[in-house]
Amino acid sequence: MRAVVFEQFHQFPALKDVERPTPGSGEVLLKVAGAGACHSDVSVYREFDAEHPGNIQPSFVLGHETAGWIEELGPGVTGLEKGSAHLVYGPTGCGHCRQCVQSRENYCENTATNPALAIGLGRDGGMAEYVCVPARNLVPLGEADPVAAAPLADAALTPYHAVRLAERPLAGGGRYALVIGLGGLGQIAVQILTALTGATVVATDTKPEAMERAAARGAVTVPGGEGQAERIRELTGGRGADAVFDFVGAAPTVELAKSSAGVGSTVVIVGIAGGTVEWNFYGTAYESALMSTYWGSIADLHDVAAMYRAGQIVPDVETFTMDEAPEAYRRLEAGELSGRAVVVPHS
Structure with a gap:
């Protein structure tokens, strides 16, 4: 079968022929x-090295956002139907620590010693015609389209978990949620906030077309640039946002998040651009919480799948054939995509 393989650090992945996998005990073979x-994925092959993080070692098939149909059941797997459509929960964890037994493998306490971080991050993933995954990592999609669903495994799961972290300050009337960065995750965050809260969603980005999409989904938009924080505070009546979600994580966006947050607010840094800011008592809103987040739990993904089936989440996708997979990664790196690139191996 054909697959996109990460072969060496600091080297573009290769589209090549590899052996079709066979499901082991407790696994299923998924037709992607x-x-x-x-x-x-770009971070894996462009930025990572053998020491950091140590459990993402070449070579393996990329792809940690996967959906497909069950092709074959491995030994010991029951209760699942061949041909049924599922999302794949990526994190694998150790399976026995305090976090894993709560189905929070994304926060596994033994990450440093696990053989892989996730399906597609250290072990073979779904950027292939077929992939083997643990049966417990499957989330049913029912009759919903599995092609467009693929990005939900990260691009919706991550913002969903972030929004759930900020439920308390968003509970009640007259609340404001600020979304910084309107790429794939930010666009879905706008949809999740609209569906789950009564908050006014304020969205900001430097790309006019991204703000247009967010506005079409009900957000009030503020363009980037000078006076950005002041305009956001004006929209909130001067008191600042009750919850802020930064999907970039660069120093300027983290500073914007901090300066736009109101008293008792929650600021969630989702983006991993590595920005840092200074903190002091008088420069931060009273009782505001600053936190990070990473992916989400498998229970969260079940909720995301339910929202997708109900039409509350509609991801923006651009589809590519398997032959076009390298071009999808090239365009991703160049910032030329208007939606999430989804490779469709059997198109």
């Missing part, structure tokens, strides 16, 4: 309907 190309 769609596999999302994520910036995390």
Whole structure:
């Protein structure tokens, strides 16, 4: 079968022929309907090295955003139907620590010693015609389209978990949520906030077309540039946002998040651009919480799949054939995509 393989650090992945996998005990073989190309994949082959993080070692098939149909059941797997469509929960974890037994493998306490971080991050992923995954990592999609669903495994799961972290300050009337960065995750965050809260969603980005899409989904938009924080505070009546979600994580956006947050607010840094800011008592809103987040739990992904089936989440996708997979990654790196790139191996 054909697959996109990460072979060496600091080297573009290769589209090549590899052996079709066979499901082991407790696993299923999934016929891949769609596999999302994520910036995390670019980090793996452009930025990572053998020491950091140590459990993402070449070679393996990329793809941690995967959906498909069950092709074959491995030994011991029952209760699943061949041909049924599922999302794949990426994190694998150790399976026995305090976090994993709560189905929070994304926060596994033994990450440093696990053989891989996730399906597609250290072990073979879904950027292929077929992939083997643990049966417990499957989330049913029912009759919903599995091709467009593929990015939900990260691009919706991550913002969903972030929004759930900020439920308390968004509970009640007259609340404001600020979304910084309107790429794939930010666009879905706008949809999730609209569906789950009564808050006014304020969205900001430097790209006019991204803000237009957010506005079409009900957000009040503020363009980037000078006076950005002041305009956001004006929209909130001067008191600042009750919850802020930074999907970039660069120093200027983290500073914007901090300066736009109101008393008792929650600021969630989702983007991994590595920005840092200074903190002091008088420069931060009272009782505001600043936190990070990473991916989400498998229970969260079940909720995301339900929202997708209900039409509350509609991801923006651009589809590519398997032959076009390298071009999808090239365009991702160049910032030329208007939606999430989804490779459709059996198109």
